Amino acid sequence: MTTPLLSLQGLTKAYPGVIANNNVSFDIGEGEVHALLGENGAGKSTLVKMIYGLVKPDSGQMLLKGEVFAPVEPRAARADGIAMVFQHFSLFDALNVAENIALGMEDPPDMRDLAAKIREVSENYGLPLDPYRTVGDLSAGERQRVEIIRCLLQDPKLLIMDEPTSVLTPQEVDILFETLLKLRSEGTSILYISHKLEEIRTLCDHATVLRLGENVGECTPADTTASEMAELMVGSELKTPERAAREMGEVALDISGLSVPSPSEFGTALRNVHLTVRKGEILGVGGVAGNGQDELLGVLSGETLTEADAVKMDGQPIGRLGPTERRRLGLLTAPEERLGHAAAPDMSLTENAMLTGSVREGLESRGFLKWGEAAAFAERIIEVFDVRTPGPENAARSLSGGNLQKFVVGREVLQRPEVLVINQPTWGVDASAASSIRQAILDLATGGAAVICISQDLDELMEISDSFAALNEGRLSAPRDASGLTVEEIGLMMGGAHGMEVAHV
Amino acid sequence: MIMLEKRPQPSRVWSMATPLVAVLATMFFGGLLFMVLGKNPVEAIKTIFYEPLFGEFAFYYRPQLLVKGAPLVLIAIGLSLGFKAGIWNIGAEGQYIVGALVGAGVGLAFYPLEAWYVFPLMVIGGAFGGWAWAMIPALLKVRFGTNEILVSLMLVYVAEQFLASMSLGLMKNPDGFGFPGSRNLNDYASANSWISQDTGMHWGVVAAFIAVIFSYILLNRHMLGFHIRLTGEAPRAAKFAGVNPKRLVVFVLGMSGALAGLAGLFEVAGPSGQISLNFNVGYGFTAIIVAFLGRLHPVGILLAGGLMALTYIGGEIAQSNLGLPASAIQVFQGMLLFFLLAVDILTNYRLRLSAGKVA
Structure with a gap:
């Protein structure tokens, strides 16, 4: 097997009173859409923050293309080709798209060149976006596009997406998936965080399940049923609420x-x-x-x-x-x-x-x-x-x-x-x-x-x-x-x- | 490297201990300041904190503690209600002046009639004057969204001009040989707030204690007090709980104005005795320090008022006995607030020493 793009080995991170990640290891291959699955509080966020250089692991190491990778800050991670789209957007409502993107850049080019670049990248990936629109007027789906394009401008090797579909309509989800699949076909790896099982089954090549900070199993989503994955995630069978038949009143x-x-x-x-x-x-x-x-x-x-x-x-x-x-x-x-x-x-x-x-x-x-x-x-x-x-x-x-x-x-x-x-x-x-x-x-x-x-x-x-x-x-x-x-x-x-x-x- | 770590919830121990730590730090750094000024630091600190209470002339200074402490506590209790709700009345000094003017005006209007109802009417007048002066920033804030900090502060200077005009004009003592200032209310039995001049007891001291008890009950046992605290902690949650923010602004500003006005009235009818050009001595501003030093808690404010009065009196002794400049004493009082706010962070954060790692 070839060297994976990113290999996590025994990552552990503890906060006062809680172990967020305990000895977590898995690999993300080149051009792979890898799902990170788990309930709220399972340690997904802490794990990706370590990859993105926001949090330092207590122990364990990461290898990027076989070499030790220990980003001290997000800037270092970005320099090594890691990009991340957060669940909560960090955009200024009163500025336009291009200005927002320029703000996040180390050394932003001339505004006109940047706008042209934004247009080009957004058209290429099927995420049309007018660089001169004010962010405050954009829908949630369009704001997410701004964040994604901000990442794509860095030409990332690994794109981390934290619960991207929580702000999208089903139709918008379809558009996003097209884009992600195109990225994959170009060799970009994607780490996709979610707890929505059906979308993981349609999109992801491989899944790692976290529960209480530990890696409790990996699977190939396409071959695994949603209920099997849910059981892995929760650790027990879920009770579905019972609906009693009831009368509607006035x-x-x-x-x-x-x-x-x-x-x-x-x-x-x-x-x-x-x-x-x-x-x-x-x-x-x-x-x-x-x-x-x-x-x-x-x-x-x-x-x-x-x-x-x-x-x-x-x-x-x-x-x-x-x-x-x-x-x-x-x-x-x-x-x-x-x-x-x-x-x-x-x-x-x-x-x-x-x-x-x-x-x-x-x-x-x-x-x-x-x-x-x-x-x-x-x-x-x-x-x-x-x-x-x-x-x-x-x-x-x-x-x-x-x-x-x-x-x-x-x-x-x-x-x-x-x-x-x-x-x-x-x-x-x-x-x-x-x-x-x-x-x-x-x-x-x-x-x-x-x-x-x-x-x-x-x-x-x-x-x-x-x-x-x-x-x-x-x-x-x-x-x-x-x-x-x-x-x-x-x-x-x-x-x-x-x-x-x-x-x- | 020293790190600050947020506590899961505010520490009770520290919230009690921070005023003490602040006082000790002030003593230490104040001592340094006095040393730089060429004075013996130990002696200076001892003069400020020990002399008024247990020194040779304590019999003279102790009543002064009540005289200085009462207006501070009375005003600070009112301010604390607003501060707890995040409404910043900085103009208590102005409300104090206007309360004194209206209260004294009522008394002077009755002069020389001797009747039991003169003083109560003056009390009502004093509270009304302070209340009305505070209604200006309150209504402007509610109606036009103006900043109550600026408006209330500016009105202090308006009130000072008003005071000057009154002591030179309308309220000037007709038997005063042309000197500025009103008749001395200490010579007018029905308009006198002294209970016992020898011990420093006057009705303002009684009012201060009543205000402490009233405020304690309001904040801890009553819905209105709960809503005041809630508004300060989380304005959106307060609105969700059913608080009408505008009504609350009017209530707390009116309340703090009325209490400041009362303090002014008791002062003019007692220790000061008359409306004069330099009637106000900054109680309204010092009360802000007292309110914070007392952690906006009624009992804390009572203790802080006593402590502040002590530094006032001790400071005066230090000025006359050791020749410390008055401004050094003011710096000393300012330090107290500074350290209090600085140490305050320990209530919500804990210090952690960690070896600085180089990545």
Whole structure:
């Protein structure tokens, strides 16, 4: 066998209290699309950060084409032909594409030459992009193109992609895959990080599975079923949530003709949104991030006030009611951003239980706070939702992302909502916890609550929703029955390929 | 190499210990400063911290502690409510002046009527004056999004001009032989805030203690206090919890203005006695240091106010006994805030010594 492009040998990295990678070894061949598969917290990010020179391994070594490779910083890794597209883009909204790319270069050429180069590379790889457009006006898929082209300009030997499809519609995913396959045919290796099994099966030549920081197995995705890979990833068989047959009641929440201007320059305006949810119904709202999800949640939580009639609960206009009054009526919400929005990072879990629980759990009387009962409520959330923490006196920020998510979701679910609105319920949560959160949402609906679940995880939405609608540039598509929807139809509801062209290869 | 490592959650021990470390560091570096100025550092530090409490003339200085400490604590308690919510009232000095002017104005208007209700009306007037002066930055912020730091600070200078105009004009003592300054309220029994002049007790001291207790209950046991803390910790989460940010701005700025105004009133009706050109001595600014030195905690502020009063009085003794320049004492007080903020980082980070590796 020939020398692999990159060989990882016994990489270990420990952080205080946790071993992120334990003795991980695998090889990435030339021109290979290699999948790195694992749950949140399995150590994927730490591993690629070591390859990219952001983190130094405690022990073990890497060989690049047979020679010792120990990048001290990303610049060194880039010089050796390693490029990376991060999950979160680092782009300046107010600058145009070419300026953004120039900012990341060691010694940027003249702006006109750079623009010409960007055009050339983008056309070559089927990712057309106008170098003079302002990044703030681009869709998430187009922003990702900027990042990819920024990498391709360096002529990389290894391209690392961290969960690239999480911001794309199914149609945009197809375009991306064409590009990646073209790159592979030119001999570029790709390290593809994901937990979406089907896309790994269509795209990748080889897969390495990480669990709890260790390499637990390798496979050829095309020859392995998705459930086999899932078992490798999770370490046990997954329970799929059960949907009890349930009766739909009357309309619980009704939004009609709702338009809200964008709260900030690069935010999203909501345009003429209509939706209804009945008691016992789960409405899934899909869409690529940044198409109005936060704004829709704000309108429902009462953070953004609207005309009274635009939002109705049980037929009563509530558009002008603030968060506290809405909670009193039984409309509860769980925002996406856990730290700083759903929870105050430096406050204890007890205080965070007080944050939304004071009205419905009776944690205050005449304005005076009952801390004992708040602590008991926090304890109950911790117990019922299996939140891993020494106790409710700990600060919210000391919890891992997944555990805090369980706390935030549990806090609302346990308050017996009449209507629950939840944005990204299982974002950053491991597979078993995600399935218990979904089960809790389903149980809530079975008990007669109306649920709006906003998510970017289409599989999740298909698993739990009764009806489905998608947000695209602040517009909500007409809700449709979720059973029988195909991936193509969903993709079109989400805005299709947003007018992006397919690779001409 | 020294590394800073973020703690999973703020350390309780350090949050209590940092003021102490800051005081010790100030003593040390202040001592160095005094040494450079050619004074004996040990003696200077001892003069500042020991003389007022246990020295030969402590019987004279101890009542002074109450006189100096009360306005500092009263103002700092008000400021701490705003600071906790991330609303920065820097203009307490101005609210203090206007409170004194309105309160004294009410008293002078009744002169020479002796009645039980004169002083209570002055108290209300003082609180109202400070409140109204603080409403200017509050309403401008809520309505037009102006920066409350700038507006409140500028209004201090407006208030100072106002004070000068009053002591030279409207409030000038008609029996004062043309000297600037109002009648002395210490000679007007119904408008007097002294309880016992010998011990330094006046109604401002009582008000300061009440404010400490009130603020403690508000912050720890009441929804409004919880919302104040929440707004400071995470503004977006506060809005999600149902806080109306504008109403909160008006409340905390009004509250801190009213308390500063009260401090001004108690001062003018007691220790100072009259409205005069140099009535204000910087309590409103020093109270900012007191608020932070006390970690924005009511009990901490009480202790910090006492400590600050001590450095004031000790500083004066050091000036007269050792000939230290007044500005050296101010540098010394500034050091205290500087070190406090510097050591504060230990609450959220821990120091780690690691051998610097060369890659």
